[in-house]
Amino acid sequence: MPNRFGVTEKTVGDVSTRQLDATDVQILKLLQKHGRATNQWLANQIHLSPTPCLDRVRRLEREGYIQGYQAIVRADQVGFPMLIFAFVLFDRAVDGAYEKFRAGIAAIDExxxxxxxxxxxDFVMKIRVPDIARFRVLLEDRILKLPGVRITHSYVAMDETKAGTSIPITI
Structure with missing residues (x-):
């Protein structure tokens, strides 16, 4: 049911979520592609004045729709051209394995x-390494030694046909 501002809200668990309107969706789509955009530029694109535009962006950040901002770095330019997908079959019989596995994964930057x-x-991992030799060391010395890891299957990506971070937002 719409609140006094005409916005529909619903409760999921303990969190009240607001339904996005067309302007919110425009803002999110633009920021996904132009994360460094100025508020003035963004306001011009969505035909709002800067103050209400900034208010909307801050509200989207506060409500968790926007998790943060970051630069997308070309992996090959910084020495990590090889992309590997590793699939893990997990052994749930190991006590506390899942928590230890999660902590171990978090500690491996690749x-x-x-x-x-x-x-x-049970799991798929996206891994970036400089070459196959580094992957072999990573697999043997770190991944296979994580608690609960029973079997792995790895696949080297030959081409990144489509890569991105944008979510196809609709209302």
Whole structure:
């Protein structure tokens, strides 16, 4: 049901979430592509004056729609051209393995993403390394020694056909 401002809110667990309007969606889409945009530029793009535009951006940040801002660095330019996807079959019988596994993954900088998934394996990791020799050392000395890791399958990406960080936001 709309509140006194015409905005629909719902409660998920203990968190009250506000339904995004078209202007919020425009702001989020623009900031995903132009994270360094000035407030003036953003306001011009969405046809608002700067103060209400900034208020909306701050509200989106406060409500958690915007988690932060960062530069997207080209991995090959900084010495990490090899992209590898490693799938992990996990042994749940090991006491406290999941928490130790999570902590171990967090400590390995070359693992840039790790997701628990459904299917025949339990986790998929996105790994950036300079070369296959470095991956072998990483796999043997660190990943395979993490608690709960039973089996891994690794696949080297031959080409990044599509890479990005933007979420396809709609209302």
């Amino acid at each position: 693992i840039v993403e790790c997701h628990m998934i459904t299917g025949d394996v």
